[in-house]
Amino acid sequence: MDARDTSSSITVADGLLYLGPGVALLLSLRVWGPFSTDWLFGAKLAENQAVAVFVFAVLAYSCGLAIHEWCRYGSMKYMRIREPSAKPQGINGWRAVGPYLWWWGSRALFWLLWGMPLPVPDATIIEAELDMNDSIKAFANLRDSTHLQSPWDRLENYRLVASGRLEEKAAALLRRADREHQHLVFLVGMSFSSVLLALQAAVVCMLKLASGAWTPASSYPLVVLSGCLVSLALRRVAASAWKSELLLTCQLAMMD
């Protein structure tokens, strides 16, 4: 198996991986009011359904890519902010209240948007991850690999680097790890879109309350609740895909 095989197998599912969360995000804009393609594309363009669908797909794909980048960044920062060392120290007097509130606020925000159960590696897994770092460094003749700051980049890059030299018996593991990564990307993206839907519904809800347009029969609280619940459920599944991907890629690194 060579690197080309791996990258082409990823490309097949690429569209769906990013389109799904992108479509979900665009459809979530519906909470602001009736969806008008005239507003989105202009009256003339909206008349031609084929063009409208194409533009919608391109928009959705772009949103999906942006969601993926936010999730990569968010997962990295979520791991960082959970660290006890990130907590402000020496809480004495009112001057320290600001940093402390900032820390709690950002911790809550990161948990809401990207929080999920994280894999808890043991020393063997860490050793394998450090080997992956060295492998990537040696392959690309890099001075260092500390630029691999997202927890997923290392695993993905290592599989690409190692795919050319791994024996056939490792190919199944590699394909399985790639599949788990695709599941992870899709689930995390959908989870993020769901929480954004819930947040939008919450904002609309508050605006309606403030303007006096609120009716008890309104379905917005239900949208907020279901968006949050769906997001949390998807994150739990995503966490399991992440754990599987980590373990499979570490097995590959140990065989390498």
Added chain:
Amino acid sequence: MIGSIDVKSQVEDSVLILILSYNSDVLAGRESSQELADRLLETYGARNTKEVGSSCVIEIRSPVASSSLIRALFDLWKSVTASSGELRIVGYPKDYTDSLTSLGITSLKGFVLSQSREAALKSLRP
């Protein structure tokens, strides 16, 4: 001193403190992690076990980090935990902390990032 790696040791509150400094060129070398680990392990191994416990604080006094440094710290952690101690890391370069935490290494028992030497020593007090 090998190359530009410098490891000094101090004892405070019966805890061994290793002060590590190096320049960025050292970290780029292929053998740097081994060299760093050897220096740290040598200094840790030479501690007076009657005077200090097995836990250790390492204070990093350089603005850069690399995967070589992470591996050296991991090797030191293995040695410290093998002696039933804990490792506290002070001064890990802020710009590189994300790559350290994304490895999951800070979830290992006894591998803890501390904000200051005082905080590290306080957390090691019985």
